[in-house]
Amino acid sequence: EVQLVESGGALVQPGGSLRLSCAASGFTFSTYWMSWVRQAPGKGLEWVANIKQDGVEKYSVDSVKGRFTISRHNAESSLYLQMNNLTPEDTAVYYCTRASVSLWNAFDVWGQGTVVIVSP
């Protein structure tokens, strides 16, 4: 079964750091672009960052540039999001997603999400 399982969400103080992990299974992880998408409470979906198969090309939304770093470990089929200098605006459910080139780069597999709360 194709699956993404996130972990690492927590309550953290403003200015703090957190590292999210995503464990992939059931598919050849190293052949897919991977992304993080977040959803603030009561709000819509926001693409946060993505990373190419080789782990070299990385992109992120402007609001997290310089604070969040996406990475991957293909041998372990794992995706990560290092989040530094967190602010209350980063409070959200964070989803790990897979983009499929064969589906016009749509996100065809999603994890269940991990909750990040940034609060004093």
Next chain:
Amino acid sequence: DIQMTQSPSSLSASVGDTVTITCRASQPIDIYLHWYQQKPGKAPKLMIYGATTLQSGVPSRFSGSGAGTDFTLTVTGLQPEDFATYYCQQSFSTPRLTFGGGTRVEIK
């Protein structure tokens, strides 16, 4: 960045109704447009990709149309399990991606 504008932001409908949601891109995106369904407390689910192609397992009452800047998602014969929030998303400007603001479909 490409902006995606969905309308309406919410709508009320009854079981059996046909509903249409629109999504407009701020610049042409060919058919790099996808639709997701999200139910409360759950992850989004891909429904339609490439503007018109149904994802495997998605009921045929869902359909998508459009190209360029204007797109629609239509549900013909709304079922109780279709009440949810729907999002469009463009991947034309991959790797920089954007979602629409969402449309909540509620029971009338």
